[in-house]
Amino acid sequence: DAGVTQSPTHLIKTRGQHVTLRCSPISGHKSVSWYQQVLGQGPQFIFQYYEKEERGRGNFPDRFSARQFPNYSSELNVNALLLGDSALYLCASRGGLADSYNEQFFGPGTRLTVL
């Protein structure tokens, strides 16, 4: 079975540009979360979506937005890119809501470099 997939693998953008990152969860998983991992730090929570609704938002500016589609795949959009947005962006999928234990599985990540 395929795990969590993300595209693209690597991306180079310049300051001020916009970027869209994509994530496909494990088949049957309805929850998708996004994390930003700056080099040398632990991942930071950005968003969580379940059944196409936003369920959680981390401490990130409004330049960051996301959405989930009917097939449970998700996009993370970042506008007006800054140098500090350079990071590994990780997507995680989970089978259900947190009222029953379901492990999060992480995708391979998208490495974004902003020049």
Next chain:
Amino acid sequence: ELKVEQNPLFLSMQEGKNYTIYCNYSTTSDRLYWYRQDPGKSLESLFVLLSNGAVKQEGRLMASLDTKARLSTLHITAAVHDLSATYFCAVDRANFGNEKLTFGTGTRLTIIP
């Protein structure tokens, strides 16, 4: 705000030795996770600890959880070079619909032959 701290941040140890990584968290949490990350790679799940006193072991790694002390440990037995990686602990709250993971700072482990 939930905070997670790990120590040490960096650990260099010889093959065959034992050592422990510590993970402290600031508020009550429902689940404690340990992940491994190789350079430039994603996160690999190692253990999930769900209750006080939980202990899990896989190969040379053993994780435990003390919810009263808000402390988890990852113990490495007879280290081998393949265990060189960065290890993260993370916690979350089983709030309905809110599955935010809060990660520690990570421990970069280097095993010296």
